Amino acid sequence: MTDDAKISLTGMTIDRLQEVAAECGMPRFAARQMADWLYVKRIADVDDMTNLSKKARETLSRRYCVGRAAPKASARSVDGTVKYLFDGKGGRDVEAVYIPDRDRATLCVSSQAGCRMGCKFCMTGRQGFHGNLTAGDIINQVLSIPESESLTNIVFMGMGEPMDNLDAVLDAITVLTSPWGLAWSPKRITVSTIGKITELKRLLDETKVHVAISVHAPSAPLRESLMPVEKAYPLKSVLELLRHYDFSHQRRLSVEYIMWGGLNDTLRHAQSLARLLKGLDCRVNLIRFHAIPDSDLHTSDDSTMTAFRDRLNELGITATIRTSRGEDIAAACGMLAGKSKNDS
Known part of the structure; x- marks a missing residue:
């Protein structure tokens, strides 16, 4: 065999x-x-x-x-970010992104080949769903890059929705954190999700990893226009679930908010977001949008993002602007697309 x-x-x-x-x-x-x-x-x-x-x-x-497989290809950014291509599922490869930053070395791992969520701003979602990765596929991304031994953090923010492949993600987290495995602290791991409620509750109950929630809009109609999952998993219900958990000590909650010019970036939007998050111990990551083909969305300018951040902070919501990494190699947020076997 x-x-x-x-x-x-x-x-x-x-x-x-x-x-x-x-x-x-x-x-x-x-x-x-x-x-x-x-x-x-x-x-x-x-x-x-x-x-x-x-x-x-x-x-x-x-x-x-053993089942280890080295990356098929890689691309290095001028800022030191490296995008790695791995075998995926259903004819669609997957990407993992290594991000060095002073004393941190983060790997952004994929959990699916493609994605079912269909978010308007995401290249992964555009390619459709081709299959779930196994826990072995996920751990292989961690173990098989050249920088593996120097990694300090793992983020499940690559291709796919982690809550849509929860069993494999939980097994991977178990391998990463158990004393017989890589023996990492859960505080070194962050899982990003749109908020499938039943699965999110299970993640919160069964692990101590950090959680990042994709919000991107302070109102249900606007969020649904960008993220069809709002209809099935309303943000207000997701936030209500999160209010039952303690994020003040060992575990951290982040709110991911991509900013688009003229769409969700006014001070009125900032005030609405602050009201939505009131009483929730979290921090907001404001993210620049990186253009994808055939999209009418464009990023907010720097002054608008700064004013938005400052207004949130004035209203008692801790907010920062995330530094963009790897845009020149299509490794930034929302840009991961993998490569089909039929692509040239």
Whole structure:
């Protein structure tokens, strides 16, 4: 059996590795040995698991492989940002973005090939949905870039809606944060979402990661015109759920707000947003819009964004303007599009 036909061990939780160990006739503790080889020593081949017996490795290799795959291509920005292309699903590749910033090194990972949400301003949404990534696909993005060992933060802000592939995202978070895995603090991980309510509640209950909510408009009609999911998952309902959780200590809540000239960037919009967020412990990230083909949307100018930020701060809402990174390689917010096998 070729590796392509085998099941990937990368991305498996300790519970799943225990099932694999039992299936292959290995003792239960072999699961932790495998986890150590996969996530700490980061080996590339089952035969490298030298504290498993030769017979155990041969049995394991019949159905399973490590499942690591290097990026297919990369593009480097003048600001040091690097966009990596990985195999995806359904003929559509996926992208991950490495963002160095002084003492931080962040990787923006994808959770789906394409996206079902259909947001008007997003290149990923334009390409449609091609399939969910597995936990192994997600963890491979973390382990297989050249800068892997220096990463300080992970953000689920790449291609796809994480709450639309929650089981795989939760398994990936478990691998990232467990002592038998990468042993990261949950405070190093942020998950961005449009706010699928049932799934968001599960994320909040089962993890301690930071959360970023895509808002982008202070009123339901305007948000629905930009984000069709507003109809199914009204922002007011999402915010009501979030009010039941503590974001004052270990966990942080961010509000993502892309700014478009003449659409959502007036001081009146700032006041409406402040009213909407009143009493919620959060910070607002104001984001420049990066032009995508065939779109009539354009970004707000710097002075408008500064006035908007200052008005929010005056009204008691902490707001900052996010520094734009990687625009010259189409790696900035909303620009990730992957590459079809049919693309030239």
